[in-house]
Amino acid sequence: LEEFEDVVPKDVIDGWCVEVENWEHDSTLPNPYQLTAEAISERAVCLELARDVAEREAIQGVDTTSHEMHASVMVANGLVIEEEQRKLAADMAELGLHPTKNQLSGLLERLNQLRHKIAAWIDTQTLFMPEASQERAKAMQGGMADGIATTKAYDVLLWLLSTLLEKRIKVALELQRYEWKLREGQAHDSLEEI
Numbered sequence: 001l002e003e004f005e006d007v008v009p010k011d012v013i014d015g016w017c018v019e020v021e022n023w024e025h026d027s028t029l030p031n032p033y034q035l036t037a038e039a040i041s042e043r044a045v046c047l048e049l050a051r052d053v054a055e056r057e058a059i060q061g062v063d064t065t066s067h068e069m070h071a072s073v074m075v076a077n078g079l080v081i082e083e084e085q086r087k088l089a090a091d092m093a094e095l096g097l098h099p100t101k102n103q104l105s106g107l108l109e110r111l112n113q114l115r116h117k118i119a120a121w122i123d124t125q126t127l128f129m130p131e132a133s134q135e136r137a138k139a140m141q142g143g144m145a146d147g148i149a150t151t152k153a154y155d156v157l158l159w160l161l162s163t164l165l166e167k168r169i170k171v172a173l174e175l176q177r178y179e180w181k182l183r184e185g186q187a188h189d190s191l192e193e194i
Helices: 002-007 010-025 042-060 071-094 101-128 130-139 161-166 173-193
Strands: none
Touching: 042 071, 042 173, 071 101, 071 173, 101 130, 130 161, 161 173
16 A cells, blocks of 8 residues: 555545545445446447448448458457467366366367367458468478467467567557457456456
């Protein structure tokens, strides 16, 4: 508490203490412990990005030579796959020493489905992010042509924008903005779950 008080201005602390004391005496006043800022969810970010695309296309027209999906959808799908990888890895780790055939069957089905989903997503990602396929090719050692055949699906590196940026590889600014906004939505969703 003392460390916290050292970095927060005294007038801010005093003001908040007054709000707490007033609320303790009159609970009809706004609760100072409740967050007043509105958090944005991942779904809300997806909606916002879709509206941005629709507005841009209404003004500029639709590029008929472009891909079947917008880049923001590709990034969002990558984040969904990343979350599925985490969940599957956790479920595999929780599998006991003596799993039932039913448990193994269910997990192997999910593993196979995820592998196919990743392979399809990589094909789409290559259209929008050729840098990712170049890095995937460099990193692949002894793997199959799709870059995922010799790796467990939950361990496949997706080469999302944030991974490329960590390696100081330049990627389109617009794609960076999409991932940032979507991750911010994910963070708010996670905080809401807590």
